[in-house]
Amino acid sequence: MSHTPHELAEEFPDKIEQMHTLKEDNAHFRKLFDEYHEVNRAVHRAETNVEPTDQAHEATLRKQRMMLKDQIAAML
Template sequence: MSHTPHELNEEFPDMIEKMAELKQSDAHFAKLADEYHELNRAVHRAETNVEPTDQFNEEEMRKKRAVLKDEIYRMLTAA
């Protein structure tokens, strides 16, 4: 299996423990992390032509992934 870039553990390597804690204690965070993971895999499959899609759809998936990543980061850094 090829390496999938942009995994959350790579995006936020200094927050791996906090992500694990939030996945257990916060259902909304867990849902966002799952959505991010699924969308990131879909983007990777599109980029590598495993599941090709049109450029517009691929761009929309990337934008949604960025929004999810921003929300996840906000939750990770909230006091």
């Protein structure tokens, strides 16, 4: 199994328990959390050429990941 970089537990190691609680108690946070992981995995698949894509699409995915991460960070 390969390691997918930029997982939220790595990005916010001191907030793991808080993320778990928010996922259970806050539907909006749970949606952001799930969407972040979906986009993050898409970026990883593009970067490793598992699912090659053009540079513009990969850049769009990275921007989307960054916006989601910023929203998650604001909630933490």
